[in-house]
Amino acid sequence: MTSIPPPGVDEPAEPVPAAEPQLGTPTVVRPSGRASWRPWTAWGAILTGFGLTIVGGIVVAIVTAAIGRSASDPSPGVTIGLTVFQNLALVAAALFFSLLTGRPAAADFGLRRPQIGRAFRLATAVAAGFFLFSLVWGIALQLDEKQTLPDELGIHGSSLNLVLAVVMITVIAPLGEELFFRGYFFGALRNWKGWMPAAIVTGLVFGAIHIGSAPIGYTVPLAFFGFGLCVLYQRTGSLYPCIALHAVNNAFALGLTQKWTWEILPTMVGAVTAVLTIAWLLARRLGDRVPSALAPAR
Numbered sequence: 001m002t003s004i005p006p007p008g009v010d011e012p013a014e015p016v017p018a019a020e021p022q023l024g025t026p027t028v029v030r031p032s033g034r035a036s037w038r039p040w041t042a043w044g045a046i047l048t049g050f051g052l053t054i055v056g057g058i059v060v061a062i063v064t065a066a067i068g069r070s071a072s073d074p075s076p077g078v079t080i081g082l083t084v085f086q087n088l089a090l091v092a093a094a095l096f097f098s099l100l101t102g103r104p105a106a107a108d109f110g111l112r113r114p115q116i117g118r119a120f121r122l123a124t125a126v127a128a129g130f131f132l133f134s135l136v137w138g139i140a141l142q143l144d145e146k147q148t149l150p151d152e153l154g155i156h157g158s159s160l161n162l163v164l165a166v167v168m169i170t171v172i173a174p175l176g177e178e179l180f181f182r183g184y185f186f187g188a189l190r191n192w193k194g195w196m197p198a199a200i201v202t203g204l205v206f207g208a209i210h211i212g213s214a215p216i217g218y219t220v221p222l223a224f225f226g227f228g229l230c231v232l233y234q235r236t237g238s239l240y241p242c243i244a245l246h247a248v249n250n251a252f253a254l255g256l257t258q259k260w261t262w263e264i265l266p267t268m269v270g271a272v273t274a275v276l277t278i279a280w281l282l283a284r285r286l287g288d289r290v291p292s293a294l295a296p297a298r
Contacts, residue, residue, distance in 0.1 A: 035108035039192035041097040042185045046205070048097070049090035049180065056085045076154025080164050083153070087176025094184035104286060109183035110239030111283035119232075119241040126228040127245060134221040145215030147257045155258065169254050170271035174246035175278055181206050181226065182233045182242050195234045203227030225249070243279055247271040 060078060069075070074082075098104040106112065137143070153168060154161035181202055189198035207223025214222060229242045251271045255264030 034191070035098065035104065035187060036101050037098060037108075037184070037188035037191060038100070039189050041100065042188035045093040045097045045180070045184060045188075046090070049086075049093035052089035052093065053082070053086040056089070057082060076152065076157055076161050076165070079152050080154070080168055083168055084172055087172055087180075090180040091176055094180050097188075098184065106283035106286040108187070109179060109286070110187070110233055110237070110242075111183075111279060111286065112238050112240075114236040114238035114241055119236045119238065122232055122235050123241045123245045126232050127249070130221065130225045130228055130249070133224050134218070137221050138217075141217055143215070143217040145217050147215060147253070149213050150254060150257060166254070166267065166271075167274075170247055170251040170267060171275045171278070174243055174250055174271075175275050177206075178229070178239055178243045178246055179282075182229055183239050186230050186233065190234075195230070199227050199230035199234065202230050240276060240279060243275055244272050247275045 060074075060082060064074065064078070094109075095104070098108065150156075150165055150169065153165035155165040156162075185205070186195075186198050186202040189201055192198065203223045203226035206226025206229075207219045207221075210222050211219055229246065232245065233239055233242050248268050248271070251268040252264060254260075255267060260267070
């Protein structure tokens with residue numbers, strides 16, 4: 001960067017030597033906005049996150065059996081609690097492994113403001129591609145499987161269960177999954193062979209982890225959606241469009257499965273508003289510091 005010397009100074013100041021890296025400090029420097037997370041930590045984070053989820057499920061099963069309830073048929077409240085715990089476990093695992101290269105900044109996870117027009121156009125393109133792929137896939141395989149997750153979350157129970165299920169599906173899941181899969185998992189893997197192989201692997205894993213919560217026939221379209229979200233993140237440099245599109249998709253899909261009409265649009269708007277607000281608050285918490293990959297060695 002060129003600077004103008006102060007008045008009365010004939011010679012420019014000597015450049016300050018860069019700080020010497022300390023023993024054990026990673027020295028890999030990535031392009032601006034890309035954290036220097038090691039590729040292997042992506043797998044470490046996902047194994048840790050799901051490991052914590054399994055432990056949590058075992059604890060709940062033991063407690064459920066101790067009070068005389070059926071562990072094989074948990075109540076909607078238990079299902080919602082375990083689903084929230086899974087998202088928290090994945091995000092906690094991502095944060096833990098990100099600390100191996102120093103305290104992460106908001107930009108490390110892609111929590112930076114995008115160019116709104118470009119982000120909207122790319123998000124629309126990804127959404128259209130996912131819709132067309134899902135339509136063709138469903139027709140080709142004659143899929144008529146019903147989404148059971150809303151029923152498992154008790155969406156047809158009390159008003160409280162309805163609200164909790166909607167929040168879980170349209171706000172908590174999009175935020176947690178995007179922070180982990182695009183923000184960390186994809187972010188670490190693209191330091192291996194580049195962003196395209198990382199996007200393919202992330203998409204496949206994203207589809208696979210929905211086995212059980214989504215009809216088996218739709219795991220391939222979900223993998224395609226996961227790949228598209230990686231492309232959206234890569235092209236915009238921001239996780240916000242991915243979070244918003246994920247929330248819109250979940251709200252729209254939920255409305256279709258419940259045969260809603262006018263309720264779909266306000267659900268979509270409310271979900272996007274809520275999830276982006278939470279993401280923005282998290283970004284403020286992490287801080288707008290220099291990404292850890294570009295920070296001075298310490």
